[in-house]
Amino acid sequence: MRRRVALVTGVTAGFGEAAARQLHDLGWHVVGTGRRLERLESLGSALSERFTPLCFDVRDPSACAEALDSLPDPLRAVDLLVNNAGLARGLEPAHQCDLNDWQQMIDTNIKGLVTITRLISPEMVHRGSGTIINISSIAAVYPYPGANVYGATKAFVTQFSLNLRADLHGSGVRVTTIEPGLAQTEFSVVRFGGDTERAKAAYADTDYLTAEDVAEAICWVAELPSHVNINRLELMPVSQSFGAFPIHREPRDES
Numbered sequence: 001m002r003r004r005v006a007l008v009t010g011v012t013a014g015f016g017e018a019a020a021r022q023l024h025d026l027g028w029h030v031v032g033t034g035r036r037l038e039r040l041e042s043l044g045s046a047l048s049e050r051f052t053p054l055c056f057d058v059r060d061p062s063a064c065a066e067a068l069d070s071l072p073d074p075l076r077a078v079d080l081l082v083n084n085a086g087l088a089r090g091l092e093p094a095h096q097c098d099l100n101d102w103q104q105m106i107d108t109n110i111k112g113l114v115t116i117t118r119l120i121s122p123e124m125v126h127r128g129s130g131t132i133i134n135i136s137s138i139a140a141v142y143p144y145p146g147a148n149v150y151g152a153t154k155a156f157v158t159q160f161s162l163n164l165r166a167d168l169h170g171s172g173v174r175v176t177t178i179e180p181g182l183a184q185t186e187f188s189v190v191r192f193g194g195d196t197e198r199a200k201a202a203y204a205d206t207d208y209l210t211a212e213d214v215a216e217a218i219c220w221v222a223e224l225p226s227h228v229n230i231n232r233l234e235l236m237p238v239s240q241s242f243g244a245f246p247i248h249r250e251p252r253d254e255s
């Protein structure tokens, strides 16, 4: 019998690495991507021949196409696509942000995700089966100061996924968005430009989600019977919830 193939973007850290490990342990052949070759190689050594590394930047459409074209025939029929590669850069208010950071988030979280989806989905539709899991965020739904473009890219991911599901209706292909809250990965180190102390503070004295928690959700969605589609799945640590609407107040001149 043909082994199931999962293509997971961004397996060199965080959710992607944990998902690659868990899917591999469930018997999937995992094609794992990322820009850091040495991390891909060390993950490959920890797994088995059922792991195939692909080193490329999702922001480069030609590199995406070339990498996927380089796969041997048995790995071209992707049963599960996990669009996970992504990042946040900065937490400044919009008017103080670095425009390059905004462009990097748009190029990675939006353009990279749609490029991979466009390359992989036709074969799934042709075969009449497959699952696409897009990693969004609670930032897609709940605004917070400093989320500006990051949250907007994730809102795109959530809405794109719903629209993709509408387009693929009747094709047998499933589409799910997973929207995690606070989770400890390399996310905050990247967001704060390598400032590990600031990143550590984001997770201090609280029970955050782990990469393994999110990977479990990915595996659960992927392993459900083929007639079940989870549309959106939002998860947070118990220690996180919602803020009130802030009201700006200042004394009014009543004269």
Ligand code: NDP
Pocket: 009, 010, 011, 012, 013, 014, 015, 016, 033, 034, 035, 036, 039, 056, 057, 058, 059, 084, 085, 086, 087, 088, 108, 112, 135, 136, 137, 138, 179, 180, 181, 182, 183, 184, 185, 186, 187, 188, 190
């Ligand atoms: P990590 O920083 O730990 O991992 C991010 C992964 O994305 C890495 O493997 C990285 O690989 C890859 N990646 C980033 N940019 C590119 C690129 N241009 N090309 C290819 N790969 C890239 O973060 P997380 O695991 O936390 O993040 C995974 C996803 O989850 C992201 O989409 C993030 O927005 C989302 N998320 C994270 C939350 C959190 O609190 N941690 C909560 C909600 C959503 P490499 O650097 O080797 O290229």
Ligand code: 8X3
Pocket: 136, 137, 138, 139, 147, 180, 181, 182, 183
């Ligand atoms: C990452 C979670 O709350 O930092 O998407 O935006 S949050």
